[in-house]
Amino acid sequence: MVNQHMPLAMVSPGETVTVVDVRAGRGLQRRLADMGLVPGTTLKVINGHAPGPIIIDLRGSRLVLGHGMAQKIMVKV
């Protein structure tokens, strides 16, 4: 049974989630990987304007992700 997977865009501020999958082209995957976002990573959503960009805490630094991108990152709680 698949654990609750949802796009990062739908996560509420204050929640901590784990990345399961990045459904995007290589360029984007790589860009995110460079910043530390790979499957298995934990991150916390700090702030978000849906629909709009969200701020996350990733490995100790703050990152802003566009809405389109947040929809392509699948996470589980």
Place this chain on the structure above:
Amino acid sequence: MAREITIALAGNPNSGKSTVFNNLTGARQHVGNWPGVTVEKKEGRYHYHGYRVKVVDLPGVYSLTAYSLDEVVARNFIVEGKPEVVVDIVDASNLERNLYLTVQLIELETNLVIALNMFDLAKSRGYQIDVSRLSELLGAPLVPMVATRKEGNEELLREIVNVFEGNTTKKKIKLFYGSELEEHLTELEALISRDEELSHQFPPRWLAIKLLEQDEEVLQKLGVSNE
């Protein structure tokens, strides 16, 4: 007789690299905290104990993949320009992400000195860093610094020379990528080592890793276009 050496400054954007550059070269430069405003390759010089050191400030990058122009510029300078020493400026309050670049610099088999900058910020957040242990694990000298207060500058100058002279006790490390990957890496490495030109230009293991990453620039150099 002054010895001439070239060193490169690498590091994430916002890691305080420009401040370190200013401290070393005394030049008044832009201390930008937004990547891209820092312009191209900045160069400067300093003298230290009989050495004439040329400092090249590389663009702030998160990684050495061929994804953006900045990264390609930084990487090419290290690979082709072959600076004698590379100083990696690491934001101590943000170690996890900053070390991602460090690891890649290690894989490029550069002569590395790691500046652990913004040490005060890390401390104020309650972080406790075992500097000597970390240095051992990374296989490179680690210099804690607070560049904005010029703390650690002397030590940095010293370590740069030490590394250049080969006076360092650190043993270089190698990352283990798991048996599956390692199998293929070893195979590729062997094939590459047989190619004289390639193995002379690039560290074979690094090139092997880049091939598995399908790095566009490397593939171009080998005469293939990617997808």
Place this chain on the structure above:
Amino acid sequence: MSREDILQAKDKAIAHLRRVFGDDAETVIAGERYGFIGGLLKEALKKPAVEKLTISDRIDKVVVNRWLGIPIFLALMYSVFQFTFVLSVPLMDWIDAGFGWLAEQASGIGGWFGSFLANGVIGGVGTVLTFIPPIFLLFIALAILEDSGYLARAAFVMDRVMHKIGLHGRSFIPMLLGFGCNIPAIMATRTIENPKDRLTTILINPLMSCGARLPIYILLAAAFFTAYQGLVVFSMYAIGIILAIIMALVFRKWLLPGPSGHFVMELPPYRLPTITGVLVHMWERGREFLIRAGTIILAVVVVIWFLGSMPWGVEYGSTQSWLGQIGSFIAPIFVPCGFGQWQASVGLIFGFLAKEVVVGTFGTLFGVGEEALGTTIMAQLGWTPLIAYAFMAFCLIYVPCVATVAIIRRETNSWKLTGFAVGYTLALGWIVAVLIYQVGSLLGLG
């Protein structure tokens, strides 16, 4: 060659790894690296159990807030504007008086040398230098915004707006920087990975009214719209922004369609800007302005003075001088815009070298300092406020200065695109100026 086997081995390896891991080798490698780092840090790093919310986070709760974000941004921009202008006025008067005194001394020397100094150098360069206060103050304000880390937040806040015009938050910062100077602004587009986004941002950047155009607005607004000068100057910036938005939409819809790039950006923690830091930044950019005043503008001013004094014996700055002849040749193009006088044409031609030169040209031609220049233009060229406004709009839009053109060429690597940038701004400027003048005249704003 042996390279073939290497490449084949690579392809086989990647295919195999994809089967084993269900993912690209690249992703696995990245994961392994972080795994290694994680292991390292478990040994060498101890973090406190609960990290308190940083001050930055607390500030961001307000600044980046869904409802407060944009109003806060606009309020900040407005205060920057006010700060710059209110503080400049007394400083500018003071500098202008100083140059006025110098000019008097110079005329006292008499003869053509005296005229050269008084009209040429002091009239031209001195007038431009009078604008040091607003330009430097603007750079200070930008430096504070940058150094404090607020600029990154601004990009975040404006991302939704940028999205509507087909760009994203990353394009916002180069646009904001363009208000200082277009050159570092265009260089800042390097962080935009999507080439179409980047090109669009570069092409619309010259519409962000740079510091060099400020003297033109201030000069004309003060003379022709005394009561509303602040509003008029502000309207220039607003027009620039509106046109930039329109052109962005045009470019993205018809000339460079395609999906917009991805927005990922790091938010550095807020920092209290240091006084030295801000001053260093201000000086770096402001220094460019002074260097241009000392070199390009001075050179142009000398050339203008020379052309205005030749042929020998002609009345200085008259229509019969070489300058007058050149200007008169071009001037007809600007008749529909309302400023079809040769002096204006000359100013605009030389303004290509550096926009400040437009003011410098008038200063040299009429041989008066900033204080009287506005009214002199009014009297000598017969301009009405409407014409002055059309002229300002033209200066805002027409061609980027030669240094900016050089940067555009370098960053786009294409003469065609650079030519396009020059061409479209020229055409757009002319059209807008004509519209302002013709429609305004019809409406009786005369």
